[in-house]
Structures are given as structure tokens and as C-alpha cells.
Amino acid sequence: MDKILAKKDYPHWLKKLKSYRIYAPRKKDDVWNYEIITASDGDCLEEVMTAVPAKGIVFPQREFFFEFGETDDNGTRITELLPEDKSVVVFGVRPCEGRAVTLTDDVFGGEFEDPYYWKRRNATTLVGLSCVDPPSPNCFCLSVGGSPHSKEGLDLLLTDLGETYYAEALTKKGKKLVLEGQKLFTDPKPEDRKMVDKIQADSRKKIRRELSRIDNVPAKLRGMFDSSFWDDESMSCIRCGICTYLCPTCHCFDMTDEVETSSPLSGKRVRTWDTCQFPDFTMHSSGHNPRPDKASRLRQRINHKFQYFVEIWKKYQCTGCGRCISLCPVGIDIIKVVEKVRDHGA
Amino acid sequence: MGHNVYLPKPAKILEIKEEVGGVRPIKTFRTAFVDGAGFSYRCGQCAMLSVFGKGEVMISISSSPLVKDYLQFSILKTGRVTTALHEMEAGDIIGIRGPYGNGFPLEEWKGKRIVFAGGGIGLAPLWGLVHMTLGNKEDYGPLTLIYGARTSKDIVFREELDELKKKMNVHLSIDVAESGWNEFVGFVAQNVLDKKPSPQNTIAITCGPPIMIKTVIKALKDLKFEDGQIYTTVENKMKCGIGKCGRCNIGRHYVCKDGPVYSWAELKNLPQEY
Amino acid sequence: MVNIDDLKAEAKRVLKERKVKYIIGYERASDTWKANPVFLRLPEDVDKLVWDPTCFHNLVRFLVDEKRRKAKEKPPDPRPVGIVAKGCDSRAIVVLLQEKFFDRMDVFVLGVSCESTGVIDERKLAKKTAGKNVRKVEFGEKQNFVVETDDGMMEIAAPEILADRCLGCIVNVPVISDHLLGDKTQRTVAHPFQSVEKMESLSGDDKWSFWKDQLKKCIRCYACRSACPMCYCEECVVDTINFAVTADTSAEEKAQRIKWLEKSSVDSENVFYHLVRAIHLAGRCIDCGECERACPVNIPLRMLNKKLEKEAKELFGYDVGFDADQPALISCFRDGDPEDFIR
Numbered sequence: 029m030d031k032i033l034a035k036k037d038y039p040h041w042l043k044k045l046k047s048y049r050i051y052a053p054r055k056k057d058d059v060w061n062y063e064i065i066t067a068s069d070g071d072c073l074e075e076v077m078t079a080v081p082a083k084g085i086v087f088p089q090r091e092f093f094f095e096f097g098e099t100d101d102n103g104t105r106i107t108e109l110l111p112e113d114k115s116v117v118v119f120g121v122r123p124c125e126g127r128a129v130t131l132t133d134d135v136f137g138g139e140f141e142d143p144y145y146w147k148r149r150n151a152t153t154l155v156g157l158s159c160v161d162p163p164s165p166n167c168f169c170l171s172v173g174g175s176p177h178s179k180e181g182l183d184l185l186l187t188d189l190g191e192t193y194y195a196e197a198l199t200k201k202g203k204k205l206v207l208e209g210q211k212l213f214t215d216p217k218p219e220d221r222k223m224v225d226k227i228q229a230d231s232r233k234k235i236r237r238e239l240s241r242i243d244n245v246p247a248k249l250r251g252m253f254d255s256s257f258w259d260d261e262s263m264s265c266i267r268c269g270i271c272t273y274l275c276p277t278c279h280c281f282d283m284t285d286e287v288e289t290s291s292p293l294s295g296k297r298v299r300t301w302d303t304c305q306f307p308d309f310t311m312h313s314s315g316h317n318p319r320p321d322k323a324s325r326l327r328q329r330i331n332h333k334f335q336y337f338v339e340i341w342k343k344y345q346c347t348g349c350g351r352c353i354s355l356c357p358v359g360i361d362i363i364k365v366v367e368k369v370r371d372h373g374a
Numbered sequence: 375m376g377h378n379v380y381l382p383k384p385a386k387i388l389e390i391k392e393e394v395g396g397v398r399p400i401k402t403f404r405t406a407f408v409d410g411a412g413f414s415y416r417c418g419q420c421a422m423l424s425v426f427g428k429g430e431v432m433i434s435i436s437s438s439p440l441v442k443d444y445l446q447f448s449i450l451k452t453g454r455v456t457t458a459l460h461e462m463e464a465g466d467i468i469g470i471r472g473p474y475g476n477g478f479p480l481e482e483w484k485g486k487r488i489v490f491a492g493g494g495i496g497l498a499p500l501w502g503l504v505h506m507t508l509g510n511k512e513d514y515g516p517l518t519l520i521y522g523a524r525t526s527k528d529i530v531f532r533e534e535l536d537e538l539k540k541k542m543n544v545h546l547s548i549d550v551a552e553s554g555w556n557e558f559v560g561f562v563a564q565n566v567l568d569k570k571p572s573p574q575n576t577i578a579i580t581c582g583p584p585i586m587i588k589t590v591i592k593a594l595k596d597l598k599f600e601d602g603q604i605y606t607t608v609e610n611k612m613k614c615g616i617g618k619c620g621r622c623n624i625g626r627h628y629v630c631k632d633g634p635v636y637s638w639a640e641l642k643n644l645p646q647e648y
Numbered sequence: 649m650v651n652i653d654d655l656k657a658e659a660k661r662v663l664k665e666r667k668v669k670y671i672i673g674y675e676r677a678s679d680t681w682k683a684n685p686v687f688l689r690l691p692e693d694v695d696k697l698v699w700d701p702t703c704f705h706n707l708v709r710f711l712v713d714e715k716r717r718k719a720k721e722k723p724p725d726p727r728p729v730g731i732v733a734k735g736c737d738s739r740a741i742v743v744l745l746q747e748k749f750f751d752r753m754d755v756f757v758l759g760v761s762c763e764s765t766g767v768i769d770e771r772k773l774a775k776k777t778a779g780k781n782v783r784k785v786e787f788g789e790k791q792n793f794v795v796e797t798d799d800g801m802m803e804i805a806a807p808e809i810l811a812d813r814c815l816g817c818i819v820n821v822p823v824i825s826d827h828l829l830g831d832k833t834q835r836t837v838a839h840p841f842q843s844v845e846k847m848e849s850l851s852g853d854d855k856w857s858f859w860k861d862q863l864k865k866c867i868r869c870y871a872c873r874s875a876c877p878m879c880y881c882e883e884c885v886v887d888t889i890n891f892a893v894t895a896d897t898s899a900e901e902k903a904q905r906i907k908w909l910e911k912s913s914v915d916s917e918n919v920f921y922h923l924v925r926a927i928h929l930a931g932r933c934i935d936c937g938e939c940e941r942a943c944p945v946n947i948p949l950r951m952l953n954k955k956l957e958k959e960a961k962e963l964f965g966y967d968v969g970f971d972a973d974q975p976a977l978i979s980c981f982r983d984g985d986p987e988d989f990i991r
Contacts, residue, residue, distance in 0.1 A: 058771055059946045079944050089867055090912040093380050096426040104384045104467040140379045140616035165781040253645050264685040266709055268871035270944050280620035283613045286910050287427045295427055300911040308889050312611050313453035315893030318647045336626040357875055357942040359677060359684035457903035
């Protein structure tokens with residue numbers, strides 16, 4: 029279902045979304061992030077790359093699993109703490125983040141469905157904003173199967189036509205959101221669609237960076253496991269974890285028991301983000317660590333994204349958003365590392 | 375939605391037995407769910423045990439699935455959660471969720487001779503298997519257990535091993551000679567070479583500390599066992615137990631979900647990162 | 649002007665004479681305007697070296713890695729590691745020497761003076777160029793920067809994109825070096841702690857609400873800790889497990905390790921983490937700014953540390969990171985030190 033929304037009507041649309049918690053990119057202290065907004069904050073949608081990607085809404089930094097407590101009769105009470113019943117809509121999602129959510133869907137689905145992730149996911153409507161210009165100098169979505177106007181993972185895709193948004197409803201949730209806007213949406217004219225096609229074709233040409241010819245990379249990585257290549261590449265890594273925390277496809281987490289009272293015992297089991305880049309991530313209680321150094325941890329990150337994930341899901345675990353490149357304090361560049369893998373020994 | 379995969383069920387500790395004392399103690403716990411429910415699982419699978427307020431650990435179920443009255447876990451005291459478990463008493467409540475992992479491919483082993491080679495606490499993941507195969511003796515060829523520990527005090531399931539000797543071949547060893555010890559003295563791998571199990575129509579499974587596994591696999595290969603005839607279980611740090619937290623992977627495999635049972639043929643093709 | 653050829657020549661000399669294991673310096677990676685850390689092992693590698701206001705990283709952080717690496721060397725190589733160090737970075741080396749983290753002979757310092765400039769703040773530059781892709785940044789003739797973007801050239805007055813810490817810096821010349829390049833005239837600044845005065849003037853409630861608001865953004869990535877050369881503890885307050893585990897470490901020891909804070913990003917834990925880190929850096933932080941630079945959500949971490957640097961000066965007359973023979977702040981006292989807080 030394709031519709032047109034005048035940009036000036038965007039705040040009016042937000043006003044009608046009374047039953048939703050609304051997120052949109054907001055700038056605070058020179059950093060963009062998805063924040064909860066009210067209808068009066070909805071001036072316009074900026075095409076920006078937030079620091080924390082949209083994954084933070086369906087997979088937050090911290091969430092509760094259950095509450096545990098000692099009962100009077102020395103028993104134990106376990107109470108499930110699912111996310112609340114609240115519809116959420118996220119505006120301004122980059123298409124690469126939409127694609128990334130399909131990858132986390134793969135991980136959190138399957139044989140053991142993660143109820144917390146899915147409760148949030150099913151209640152969340154992702155409204156993408158097509159990239160007219162690449163929001164980051166390090167974008168390379170085209171190289172990993174994406175595009176500045178990819179629809180994957182999104183419920184609704186808006187394209188900025190100047191005075192209006194071209195809205196493409198892609199799922200039931202997307203359609204529902206448009207219908208909430210009632211008469212604000214009008215039918216598009218043929219020239220609107222032509223403009224969308226032109227903008228989308230042009231946007232592809234504006235992507236600055238490329239990671240090309242990487243079909244051989246999974247096989248190359250398999251052969252490079254013991255190579256000293258990883259020692260050299262990881263020399264300047266300070267294992268800060270930013271590359272993985274802010275990656276829209278990364279999903280590693282920790283589970284801890286946060287005790288609130290010790291007698292009687294009560295507390296919550298909590299999930300928090302974690303990263304394979306921290307030294308204690310794989311450390312056994314005995315002190316044995318399968319990944320004891322930065323080289324093996326960098327190798328794990330690259331291998332997971334460009335070999336293991338491919339072997340399981342036939343897709344790269346990277347959507348080319350470029351955050352890891354832009355935010356790495358020492359300039360480790362995943363494009364350059366993978367290019368070196370591709371050309372290794374050649 | 376159905377059952378929440380992260381939610382443990384309360385289980386009562388029925389009985390605790392001290393297997394090994396000293397600085398590296400091992401205790402065997404027999405547990406049963408508070409609501410009396412059963413738990414169907416395959417030999418070699420594990421469960422996540424929760425000590426609420428401390429955390430969770432993945433422990434292999436050391437009772438065989440033939441036993442319906444309890445779930446048995448033999449646990450080495452090594453860190454925060456296992457120390458808390460060791461401080462518990464019969465009647466205390468823990469949480470259990472599972473079963474997880476792939477289990478031993480018993481169907482494929484029917485009609486074969488089986489050699490179990492374990493070291494230290496490594497007998498625990500094998501224990502259920504030993505009893506499962508013994509309970510279905512007619513399905514398998516002769517069963518042999520080659521098990522060793524550092525000292526005679528570190529041997530687990532001591533009394534049960536004496537009983538077991540009446541039903542199958544059991545060869546014990548300790549690393550260094552002790553007075554009163556008249557069985558093999560040396561490492562488990564050396565005992566394997568000494569007892570020379572034939573590779574003819576045989577499956578060998580080994581569990582124990584990483585170094586022991588490496589030496590036993592080498593010994594078995596020296597005895598002309600094929601890679602596909604050698605099995606082991608792998609251990610890695612785990613949190614979710616269901617292949618999502620990203621921690622326990624060896625290459626594309628998550629040990630909690632795709633393992634912990636691997637044949638050497640499979641394991642040698644995975645990145646040697648465990 | 650620091651002559652880059654002089655820097656390269658000295659680096660080449662020490663590598664050729666095998667006087668150092670390797671040199672930590674700055675290079676310009678292709679397709680980027682900023683410098684990146686580089687590790688030079690061979691004399692011919694020195695051609696990669698650059699030195700300009702895009703060299704904002706504190707390379708001393710890698711000396712911490714080197715110590716860990718050295719512990720595993722077989723056989724141990726007694727040679728020092730070379731490092732290109734600016735004024736602020738050199739103070740970090742001094743603090744590590746004061747704390748006996750390594751010996752003076754473990755490091756060969758190629759000191760470079762910032763002269764009258766300093767280094768660029770990436771975020772200030774991004775704001776000035778309004779998100780346009782930057783291709784090159786050069787220091788121009790007229791005390792300004794000439795910036796080339798995809799859309800053309802821009803001239804920006806230096807103070808507008810120089811790092812805030814550089815604007816108030818008196819350590820433009822390294823305080824310790826084995827070889828010193830560039831103008832040795834030290835700058836003077838009237839109010840070195842001016843940046844904290846505004847915060848100091850706020851009421852207690854306003855300060856608390858400011859910091860709670862800022863620390864709410866923290867995602868607990870610990871990049872600030874990872875970037876800091878002085879955060880070298882093998883086992884940190886935030887680590888819930890022991891790192892220094894050997895075959896002899898008892899289960900009790902591991903079990904009894906106190907969990908000082910949770911991993912969750914919530915007000916209580918975030919405030920605790922950042923305040924504890926700031927206190928642990930009192931008298932040790934030399935304002936290299938790496939923590940704030942690394943922070944992906946722009947928490948003004950320098951302000952916390954700067955305040956404690958000011959207190960070290962005002963309460964104890966202590967200048968952080970100038971004299972390697974001076975003991976660490978918290979390991980010494982003077983007879984006249986304030987005692988009014990002791991009751």
C-alpha cells in the first residue's frame with residue numbers, strides 16, 4: 029500500500045498515534061539517539077546515523093527475565109517478568125538497521141524462541157527512512173546485500189520527496205500505522221513514484237565506500253585461523269567494545285542475578301549487553317581462556333560476521349552501517365581488514 | 375507463547391554425597407522438581423542449574439535417563455555458583471532448566487563395543503552413559519571403563535565403581551603410586567595404551583580435563599582408532615544455554631546447543647578454540 | 649614547526665641500531681583525514697610516520713599492552729619500546745613511572761612539541777563541517793586550519809576545532825623525552841582550570857541533576873576505561889570475576905569476590921562506576937582526553953577528572969605528571985596538608 033504524507037502533517041500523524049510509545053532520533057549533546065518523543069516533538073525526521081542503533085529498542089541494554097524470592101516456607105518463588113504490553117513505533121530507522129533486525133530475528137528465533145525479544149519485536153513497528161544521502165561517510169550497505177532503500181525488516185518505508193514523504197506500507201503493522209493517520213494520507217501520483225525511483229537510484233551512487241568481491245572471504249577466513257595476520261591487525265585495538273555494542277547486528281549478552289535483599293533473598297535475573305571483545309567473555313572458572321588475547325578476539329568478531337554466520341544463515345552478519353569504523357577510537361576499519369583477508373596470500 | 379526457555383523450575387535437593395574432599399571437592403547432588411514433574415532427556419545432555427542470587431551453571435546430567443526418580447549432577451567446586459551449591463543442604467531449592475545439548479548418538483552405537491575413558495570429574499558426563507548402556511546391555515558389545523584421577527582420593531563414585539567391576543571391565547588408575555594401590559599407575563592415556571582396546575567395531579568416548587582429552591585421543595589414534603570412532607564432550611563458558619548469548623561458540627557451533635558431544639572427526643574440523 | 653623528516657630520521661636511527669623493540673607512532677591510513685596509531689618495526693617503516701594536529705590519540709595506552717606482552721616474552725627482550733609522545737602523553741608516561749609501572753629504561757620517548765597549537769577535536773570538526781565528508785585537514789599559514797571536504801575547501805579558525813583541553817594546556821612541550829623535536833617554548837595559561845569553574849558555581853542540586861542526566865546516557869561499554877593509560881589494573885572494580893586465576897586459586901577466593909556493581913545501565917550503577925573511576929584517577933589523570941573522545945555517547949568525562957586535578961593542586965600543591973621522581977599523590981603527604989576533614 030503506497031501513500032503520500034505531507035511533511036507538515038507528520039506531527040498530526042504522531043498525535044493520532046495515542047496508543048503507541050513513539051521513538052525517533054533526537055540530538056542531545058551532539059549525539060543522535062532514539063528517544064521517546066511526544067507528538068509535539070515531531071518537527072521532522074532527520075536522516076542521521078544514531079549512536080545506538082534501533083536494536084536497542086527490541087534488545088535493550090538491560091532487561092529483566094524474572095524475579096526470584098525466598099518464600100516464608102523456605103521455598104523459592106519465580107515470577108516471569110515479560111516486557112509490558114505496549115505498542116511501540118520507531119521512526120527514522122535506517123534501512124541498514126531494519127536489515128540488521130532481520131538478522132537478530134534469526135538469532136532470537138529458531139528452536140528456542142526468546143520470549144522477551146519477541147514480545148518487544150512483535151509490539152514494535154519499524155518505520156524506515158530511505159537514505160537520500162548516506163548518513164555516514166563509512167556507509168557500505170551495498171557491499172553486504174543491502175541498499176539505502178532496503179525494505180527488509182521494516183514495516184513502513186518513508187522516502188523524503190522534499191515537501192512530502194512517500195510511504196510504502198510493507199507489513200500489516202505498517203498498514204495499521206498508516207490507517208491511524210486516516211485522512212492525512214493521500215494516494216500518490218505517478219510522478220511521485222517516479223521521483224522515489226530516481227531518488228533511490230541516485231542514492232545508490234552516493235555510497236562512498238565499497239567492500240567488493242568478498243565471496244571468497246568465508247573460505248579465506250577458514251584457512252587463516254592460525255595466521256599471525258590477527259596479531260598485526262589487533263595491535264592497536266584497545267578492546268573498548270564499542271564496535272560490538274553499537275553494531276546493529278551484534279547480539280551477545282550476559283545474564284546475572286541482581287540481588288535486592290539478601291534476607292529474605294529477593295532479586296531479579298537480568299540480561300545485559302556483553303561483547304566478545306572483553307577479555308573475560310570466554311574465560312572459564314579455571315582461568316583457562318579460549319580467547320586470551322586481542323588477536324583471537326578480533327578474529328572472532330571478523331569470523332563470526334563473515335564466516336560462521338554465513339555458514340549458518342547464508343548471510344553476512346554485517347549491514348554496512350559503518351558505525352564500528354566511525355566510532356573506533358583507534359581507527360580499526362572492518363572494510364580494510366576484510367579486504368586484507370580477501371587478498372591474503374594472493 | 376508457551377514455555378519460557380529462560381525460566382528455571384524450582385527443584386529440591388534430595389541428597390548430597392561428598393565424592394571428593396580437599397581443595398578441589400566434588401559433590402553429587404540428587405534433585406527432583408518441586409512440582410513432581412519429570413524431565414525427559416538424552417544421555418549426554420546437560421541442564422542449567424540456578425542458585426538464585428548467584429547465577430547459573432551448565433552441568434551435565436550424570437544419571438541415566440532410565441532413572442526416573444531424580445536428576446543427578448556431580449559438581450566440582452570451582453567458582454561463585456558451584457561454591458554456593460557446595461554450601462547447600464538437602465532440602466534446599468535450586469532452579470533447573472533444560473535439557474540442553476545434543477546428547478550421545480546411542481542409536482549409531484548399537485551393536486558396537488564401547489570404551490569409556492574418563493579422568494577426574496570427567497567421569498560425571500560419562501556416568502549416565504555407562505549406566506544407560508549397561509541397562510541395555512544386549513544392544514551393545516562389551517563395555518570397558520578406563521578411568522583415572524590424580525590420587526585415590528580424587529576418584530569419584532568410588533563405591534559404585536567397585537560395584538561396576540562386577541558387571542563390566544573397569545580399569546582404574548592414579549597418576550602417582552600410593553601404598554595400597556595395586557592397579558595401574560600413570561595417566562589415563564598411558565592406561566589406555568596399556569589396556570590396548572581394539573578399534574574393531576568399537577566406539578571410544580573420552581571426558582576429562584582438556585590435556586587428558588588430547589592425550590587420550592592421541593593414544594586411541596596410535597591404537598588405530600578412526601576419527602569417527604572417537605567421541606568427546608567439550609566444555610565452554612556458558613550463560614544462556616540455548617545458542618543466543620554468543621559466548622560458547624567454536625566456529626559456527628554453539629557448544630550448548632550443537633554440542634557438547636562431538637566426534638573427533640567433527641571436532642578437528644572446527645577452529646581449535648576451546 | 650616540527651620537522652617530520654627529523655622525526656623520521658631519529659626513528660630510523662633507533663630502529664636501525666636495534667635500540668628499541670618497535671616504535672609506537674602515528675600514521676595516516678588511506679582514505680582518511682586523521683592519524684591512526686602505527687607500530688614500526690623496520691627502519692624503512694618510518695616513512696609511514698606523520699605528526700600533525702590530527703594525532704590526537706594518547707599512544708601511552710599501548711605501553712600498558714607492551715608490559716603484558718613483555719611478561720610472556722621468551723626469552724625476555726630487555727630493549728625499550730619507542731613512543732612518539734606529545735606533552736600531555738608525556739605526563740602519562742611520568743605517572744606510570746611514578747607508580748613504578750615500568751622503568752625509565754623501558755621506554756624511549758620521541759617527544760614532539762605541539763608548539764602553539766594542539767590537536768583537533770573530531771566532534772568539533774564534524775559540527776563545523778556540518779557532517780560533510782572530510783578528506784584532508786592541514787594547518788594553514790594564518791593560525792587556521794584548511795579543511796578539504798567533498799564539497800570543497802574551508803578555512804576554520806584554529807580555536808574552533810582544537811580540542812578544548814588544548815586551549816587551556818600549558819604542557820605543549822613534553823616533560824620527559826629522550827629526543828625532543830619542535831619549539832621548546834612553554835605556553836602560559838592564566839586559568840588552567842577555567843573549564844570546571846562554571847560547574848563549580850552551580851548548586852548541589854543542579855550539579856546532581858546535570859550528572860544524573862549525563863550518566864543516564866552511559867551504555868557501560870567501558871570504552872573510557874579501556875582508552876585510559878592509567879586504568880591498567882588487572883582486576884578492576886567493575887570486573888565481577890577474578891582475572892589473575894591460577895591453578896592454586898581456591899574456589900572460595902573466586903566465590904568471595906565482591907560484585908561492587910551490576911552490569912546494568914541504571915542511574916545507581918552508572919554514577920557509581922564513573923565516580924569511582926574518577927576518584928581512582930585523582931592525582932593520576934593528566935587530561936589526555938581519551939576517555940571523552942572514546943565515549944560514543946558524549947559524556948563530558950573530562951570535567952570530572954579535571955575537577956580532581958584541580959583539587960590535587962589546590963589542596964595538596966600537587967602537579968600531576970611532571971616529575972617522575974615525585975611520588976604518586978596518594979602515596980605521600982606534607983606536614984602542612986589540610987586535616988579539617990579528619991574528625
